[in-house]
Amino acid sequence: MTTELFTQYLFAGITYGIIYAIVAIGFNIIYNTTGIINFAQGEFVMLGGMISISLNPLMPLPLAIGFAVLLTTLIGALIEMIFIRWLVHPSVLRMIIITIGISILIREVALHIWGEGVRSLPYFYGNEISSINILGTHVSPQVLWVVGICSVIVALLSLFFKFTPLGQEMRACSANRLAATLCGINAKNMVTLSFMLSAGIGALAGCVVSPITYTQYDCGTGLAIKGFTVAVLGGLGNSMAAVAAGLLLGILEAFSIHIVPLAFQDAISISILLLILFIRPHGLFGSSEAAGLKEF
Amino acid sequence: MAVKNYLSVLILIAVVVFIQLATKATDTSYYLTQLTMTGYYSLVIIGLCLVMGYAGQISLGHAGFFAIGGYTSGALTTYNLTLLLEQGNGLVSFLSDKGLLISTLDLYGEAVLYVNPWLAAILAVILTACIAFFIGIPVLKLKGHYLAMATLGFGIIIFRVVLATEIFGEADGISEIPGFTLFPGVCINGDFGNRVMNYYIAWGLVLIGVILLLNLIHSRVGRALRAIHGAEDAANAMGVNTSRYKLYTFVISAVFAAVAGIFLTHYNGGIGPSEAGIMKSVRYVAIVAIGGMACMWGALTMGVLLNFMSLRGMFGSYDDAVFGAIMIIIMLFAPNGLLNLPVWQKISKSIAGKEKG
Amino acid sequence: MALLEIQKLNRRFGGLHAVNNVSFNLDQGMIKAVIGPNGAGKTTLFNLISGNLPANSGSVFFDKQPIHGLKPFQIARCGISRTYQNIKLFPGMTALENVMVGRHVRSKAGFLSGMLNLPSCWSEEKEIRKKSLELLELLDIAEFADTEALSLAFGQQRAVEFARALASEPKILLLDEPAAGLNIYETAEIARLIIKIQNRDITVLLVEHDMSLVMDISDEIVVLSFGEKIAEGLPAEIQKNKEVIQIYLGDDDA
Numbered sequence: 088m089t090t091e092l093f094t095q096y097l098f099a100g101i102t103y104g105i106i107y108a109i110v111a112i113g114f115n116i117i118y119n120t121t122g123i124i125n126f127a128q129g130e131f132v133m134l135g136g137m138i139s140i141s142l143n144p145l146m147p148l149p150l151a152i153g154f155a156v157l158l159t160t161l162i163g164a165l166i167e168m169i170f171i172r173w174l175v176h177p178s179v180l181r182m183i184i185i186t187i188g189i190s191i192l193i194r195e196v197a198l199h200i201w202g203e204g205v206r207s208l209p210y211f212y213g214n215e216i217s218s219i220n221i222l223g224t225h226v227s228p229q230v231l232w233v234v235g236i237c238s239v240i241v242a243l244l245s246l247f248f249k250f251t252p253l254g255q256e257m258r259a260c261s262a263n264r265l266a267a268t269l270c271g272i273n274a275k276n277m278v279t280l281s282f283m284l285s286a287g288i289g290a291l292a293g294c295v296v297s298p299i300t301y302t303q304y305d306c307g308t309g310l311a312i313k314g315f316t317v318a319v320l321g322g323l324g325n326s327m328a329a330v331a332a333g334l335l336l337g338i339l340e341a342f343s344i345h346i347v348p349l350a351f352q353d354a355i356s357i358s359i360l361l362l363i364l365f366i367r368p369h370g371l372f373g374s375s376e377a378a379g380l381k382e383f
Numbered sequence: 384m385a386v387k388n389y390l391s392v393l394i395l396i397a398v399v400v401f402i403q404l405a406t407k408a409t410d411t412s413y414y415l416t417q418l419t420m421t422g423y424y425s426l427v428i429i430g431l432c433l434v435m436g437y438a439g440q441i442s443l444g445h446a447g448f449f450a451i452g453g454y455t456s457g458a459l460t461t462y463n464l465t466l467l468l469e470q471g472n473g474l475v476s477f478l479s480d481k482g483l484l485i486s487t488l489d490l491y492g493e494a495v496l497y498v499n500p501w502l503a504a505i506l507a508v509i510l511t512a513c514i515a516f517f518i519g520i521p522v523l524k525l526k527g528h529y530l531a532m533a534t535l536g537f538g539i540i541i542f543r544v545v546l547a548t549e550i551f552g553e554a555d556g557i558s559e560i561p562g563f564t565l566f567p568g569v570c571i572n573g574d575f576g577n578r579v580m581n582y583y584i585a586w587g588l589v590l591i592g593v594i595l596l597l598n599l600i601h602s603r604v605g606r607a608l609r610a611i612h613g614a615e616d617a618a619n620a621m622g623v624n625t626s627r628y629k630l631y632t633f634v635i636s637a638v639f640a641a642v643a644g645i646f647l648t649h650y651n652g653g654i655g656p657s658e659a660g661i662m663k664s665v666r667y668v669a670i671v672a673i674g675g676m677a678c679m680w681g682a683l684t685m686g687v688l689l690n691f692m693s694l695r696g697m698f699g700s701y702d703d704a705v706f707g708a709i710m711i712i713i714m715l716f717a718p719n720g721l722l723n724l725p726v727w728q729k730i731s732k733s734i735a736g737k738e739k740g
Numbered sequence: 741m742a743l744l745e746i747q748k749l750n751r752r753f754g755g756l757h758a759v760n761n762v763s764f765n766l767d768q769g770m771i772k773a774v775i776g777p778n779g780a781g782k783t784t785l786f787n788l789i790s791g792n793l794p795a796n797s798g799s800v801f802f803d804k805q806p807i808h809g810l811k812p813f814q815i816a817r818c819g820i821s822r823t824y825q826n827i828k829l830f831p832g833m834t835a836l837e838n839v840m841v842g843r844h845v846r847s848k849a850g851f852l853s854g855m856l857n858l859p860s861c862w863s864e865e866k867e868i869r870k871k872s873l874e875l876l877e878l879l880d881i882a883e884f885a886d887t888e889a890l891s892l893a894f895g896q897q898r899a900v901e902f903a904r905a906l907a908s909e910p911k912i913l914l915l916d917e918p919a920a921g922l923n924i925y926e927t928a929e930i931a932r933l934i935i936k937i938q939n940r941d942i943t944v945l946l947v948e949h950d951m952s953l954v955m956d957i958s959d960e961i962v963v964l965s966f967g968e969k970i971a972e973g974l975p976a977e978i979q980k981n982k983e984v985i986q987i988y989l990g991d992d993d994a
Contacts (some may be wrong), residue, residue: 179527180441180672181714183531184668184710185711187710188706189707190707191665191706192707195703195707308661312539315532350543351543357539357543360532360533360536364532364536368525368529595856596855598854598855599854602849602857602865603844603849603864606837609837613831619792619811620790620791620812620813620815621842621844621845622816622817622908624811
């Protein structure tokens with residue numbers, strides 16, 4: 088393998104990996120506040136991309152992206168308020184079916200609005216053939232946008248959770264909901280906020296990666312599965328670990344093209360999912376005792 | 384087992400016969416095709432009902448087992464072994480001598496040699512049971528979301544495998560699968576003349592499945608399964624080998640799905656990768672949940688209704704959307720299934736009250 | 741003759757040493773109580789014996805056979821049965837059905853015979869049902885046989901759990917706080933019941949907070965505190981033991 092090919096794979100892996108990580112963080116935020124795994128997480132990414140593509144002809148790109156993220160965030164809030172907010176102690180199975188149902192609905196609505204076609208946002212800088220020379224390899228500037236924006240998302244999120252009052256309230260909610268309520272924190276609003284946050288970051292990721300991966304009405308499902316794989320790989324609920332795990336999965340997938348036919352590429356991430364679930368379900372960075380205490 | 388349990392079976396038989404006669408009377412015999420297919424899908428659903436409702440394990444990958452059954456028997460009965468026989472292949476000659484192969488001529492008058500559907504079916508079932516057994520051992524140790532995801536992952540792997548493998552026809556699937564002659568004169572295939580016979584074969588199979596499962600539920604094992612679902616630790620402490628019971632239940636439901644796959648494949652004369660897809664698995668789970676997980680009759684009724692309407696194309700291009708919407712609505716308002724709604728209990732209580740007073 | 745031998749049993753939860761080098765024996769036919777303040781590790785000890793929790797180190801011998809490391813259902817098959825502090829009845833099943841599950845180790849109809857509803861199952865089912873009803877009658881709750889178990893009153897649920905534990909005809913019965921939540925009269929009933937069980941040649945190990953019950957019926961007592969065994973002996977000895985008094989009532993310093 089030449090150095091050039093190696094670096095190509097590496098950057099491809101990092102690009103996809105960090106997107107998986109964002110989806111995983113979206114899972115983690117909602118999981119931490121509610122214990123629910125939101126199967127519709129991938130659809131937020133798809134919606135971000137699709138909405139911004141539709142808005143793009145009407146306004147400059149940054150505005151289109153901004154509105155797309157805003158709209159998707161609102162959709163996230165709506166979903167929570169319509170379907171989730173008023174449930175009392177739902178069982179795991181019930182939540183799984185409801186969120187899968189939501190995911191199917193969003194997908195079908197997207198199909199009827201945007202059709203089956205594959206679309207994409209224009210490149211933020213240059214076009215599909217422009218490239219920058221990094222480490223002797225030609226890399227699209229869009230890759231830098233993806234890595235840059237996603238890193239900013241991760242950094243802002245950790246600052247938000249650590250230092251802002253709202254972020255700390257959300258953390259309190261996820262640690263012990265009852266105690267948080269007793270402290271005057273409105274837990275129900277925290278849940279809505281977590282959905283909004285997950286939807287927002289998902290949408291932004293969807294916009295920024297659209298020129299490279301294209302966007303299609305059904306691209307959400309695959310992303311959700313890979314995002315969940317990454318979340319479990321890092322340890323459910325641990326967002327920093329999700330970043331590491333995401334990069335790991337992305338790079339593994341990218342390099343696997345060298346050995347495995349393209350048709351089986353998906354099988355790689357699923358095999359990793361099954362492997363981690365069978366051998367170490369609390370994730371690479373999680374502890375089994377802490378995981379045992381949480382009620383998934 | 385009490386006689387009253389068999390009463391519902393008799394009602395089922397009556398309904399099945401009634402519907403067939405009704406279609407004859409109203410000249411809508413073409414409905415029988417979709418009703419037959421619905422029957423086979425119902426077989427998957429009652430098997431899944433056992434796993435989800437009684438053993439309490441969610442499986443989002445059951446379409447995978449359906450596909451393993453259908454594709455295996457489909458591939459074995461369409462793969463032309465003539466060349467191998469001429470080349471003197473040992474296994475093929477052995478099978479041929481034992482009369483386990485069927486030789487016919489295809490459309491062009493060329494010799495075609497394929498595996499006897501009975502043998503193919505048996506092999507497919509054994510393969511499915513083995514895969515279910517080995518997958519089940521690690522998967523069933525998981526719970527909740529992890530179990531759901533693992534089974535989903537399994538289903539996707541099967542989907543990818545059939546989509547990418549040449550012998551399974553890749554994206555086109557397998558077609559021109561020959562009919563399955565169960566006994567002389569009784570054949571499973573799509574011929575219009577055999578419509579009524581196939582309808583009864585399908586629903587006869589469902590009936591056998593229902594009886595077997597009802598027996599199991601009312602037996603010592605069924606009690607143990609309900610105990611596992613209710614309080615697994617306590618069941619274990621009472622001497623129930625919970626992992627083994629969950630595994631066996633899983634394998635049985637996988638076999639039900641595989642048998643449905645085999646028969647439906649021969650009936651349709653073909654199978655495609657969509658039968659292994661996520662949407663199919665999700666549908667099976669949705670129907671079981673909607674029907675009320677521990678209520679086999681609920682799942683059966685809902686399954687027939689929804690599948691029939693879907694197959695007739697009544698939902699048009701909104702097929703998946705309708706399922707998604709139904710899933711959400713039912714789970715929001717009737718989490719224990721449609722037939723377990725408090726309103727039914729109120730009605731039955733008021734009826735009982737009227738009788739007394 | 742020591743039916744159950746517990747040797748240097750240890751169990752940690754992270755930094756908490758819940759059971760710390762506990763050893764004692766249970767002789768055949770006796771009633772032995774394990775007492776101690778809250779958090780002493782009593783229920784953890786039970787979970788270790790019944791196999792619901794794996795031990796970090798130590799061994800448990802039942803009739804000279806090692807049972808540490810076995811799964812709960814295997815231990816049940818050896819002849820050890822238990823009840824739970826917080827009652828773990830099976831939801832969605834009647835009282836009778838709950839007890840019938842208890843009879844699982846004494847029956848053997850499997851999947852195949854179950855599905856085919858073979859005649860061999862019929863007689864076994866009848867026997868299971870008969871024995872289970874007898875146990876319900878023993879505990880005076882036969883009238884609730886066909887009621888959903890979880891809809892019964894607390895004391896009645898306790899009785900169902902008792903019947904379920906007895907259904908397997910165990911050699912050792914582990915009772916986890918059988919008198920919890922019961923008033924004086926119900927506790928006296930339990931005491932009579934446990935003596936009745938002892939007369940049926942079943943050895944009893946119980947965890948209990950109710951001192952009157954413990955002092956009344958126990959042949960021997962083991963005292964745990966913060967995971968360690970601090971005393972073992974006859975009820976009269978334990979009552980006078982200075983350390984035991986101290987852990988329950990505190991120091992006389994103030």
